[in-house]
Amino acid sequence: MNESKGRILIVDDEANARAALSEILREEGYETETAADGFKALGKIGSFGPDLILTDLKMPGLDGIGLLKESRSASPTSVVVVMTAFGTIDSAVEAIKAGAENYLTKPLDPVTLVAVVERAMEKSKLLEETALLRDRLRERNAFGHIIGEHASMKALLDTVSQVGPSRSSVLIVGESGTGKELIAAALHRASPRAAQPFVRLNCAALAESLLESELFGHERGAFTGAVGRREGRFRQADGGTLFLDEVSEIPLATQVKLLRFLQEREFERVGGNETLKVDVRIIAATNVDLEERVRRGLFREDLFYRLNVIRLEIPSLRNRRTDIPLLAAFFLKRYSQENGKSISGFTEEALQRLMNYAWPGNVRELEHAIERGVVLARNDRVEADNLPPALAPAPGQRGHKPTDTRPPVPGSTIADLERHAILETLKAVSGSTSKAARILGISPRKIQYKLHEYGHAGGAASLVQPSDDE
Secondary structure: OOOOOOEEEEOOHHHHHHHHHHHHHHHOOEEEEEEOOHHHHHHHHHHHHHOEEEEEEEEOOOOOOHHHHHHHOOOOEOOOOOEEEEHHHHHHHHHHHHHOOOEEEEEHHHHHHHHHHHHHHHHHHHHHHHHHHHHHHHHHHHHHOOOOOHHHHHHHHHHHHHHOOOOOOEEEOOOOOOOHHHHHHHHHOOOOOOOOOOEEEEOHHHHHHHHHHHHHHOOOOOOOOOOOOOOOOHOOOOOOOEEEOOOHHHHHHHHHHHHHHHHEEEEEOOOOOEEEEEEOEEEEEEEOOOHHHHHHHOOOHHHHHHHHOEEEEEOHHHHHHHHHHHHHHHHHHHHHHOOOOOOOOHHHHHHHHOOOOOOOHHHHHHHHHHHHHHOOOOOOOOOOHHHHHHHHOOOOOOOOOOOOOOOOOOOOOOHHHHHHHHHHHHHHOOOOHHHHHHHHHHHHHHHHHHHHHHHHOOOOHHHHOOOOOO
């Protein structure tokens, strides 16, 4: 069986005309479907998915012009060709202005019909390919410069792809420097709001009196220095996304107004009485435990639940250590180009230092370390001494961390024994905090907390290799 040359929906209130057109076009290799009027045609667009809609102009109910306009949203890549009697050419011209690809005059000439359909089908295929390329480009660009092959990052990016098209509020949690703003921007680019504004606000960077004005705007004379009306970030983000970084720092009084917006989608400017409505998606981020702040009365519980509709947790760099070489190579290329240098990579010792360090500042700290390395590099590779001194091994060590696994000698503190037990158990289970927690009889959260503590104390957490189940 030959492959179909395309799908054509034929719309005409005359049954004989529909049948004749269908027969001619089927013989030419097209797949056809018919409808007696515009309303019936709209009902078939979704299931049939026509490449071309061939419609009469004069029909009862929804006519050809109405169908043309309605089909734009129902099937954006479908091309429309209209048919009209010889005496109503003006209507055909109107259809062309409304977006029809071409028109045919009745009675139809089969040769002309086939020629017009072939040209229109080429246009339809071009529109379809363009839409596909646009979708692929949008999908590829959605993640921007987010680098990660570790299982934890792949799972995160899969969730971003799934959550992006919704309008639900998202709370992004993670340590400083993990890339919360990049994830927020990826959510925006993966959403239908991608062409609209993505507006950022660091809630910790402004005093309480200024934060409310920055969010909601103010009227002239609302406070000293308010010499005119000013629109806030909500109005700036209308139709798009508002990213609230360090949302935990919003004062309680302002939290009330933010909660009202999330509930009712409306607000007033500071010092004003006019109620404003905007269409804004909220994405919030924090590097602190918001639940703990709720328990301490520093953050409203109802606001927390409004923001925490979708929760995304970004793993720390030390828990996805296999991504370090990928990130390092990315930053190396960027800063080599910016500094006009030709640097091909890292020496073995430099790469070893990158892999062994605990990275308390996460990806941001790694980026700054690579930038320094590139600037100070004298050869075609970044050497260990070009990296920040904090990455150097402690005195007495030579590159790798100590491999002595003997238990602490008598006289060690309880903290020493605990540290030894946690690290050695993690090594035995290939870095799985959940397995180590079951063996030690403690919670995975406590192990993660201790690893964070050890990392700040001297990079001991780098002894632990990442585990795909974390």
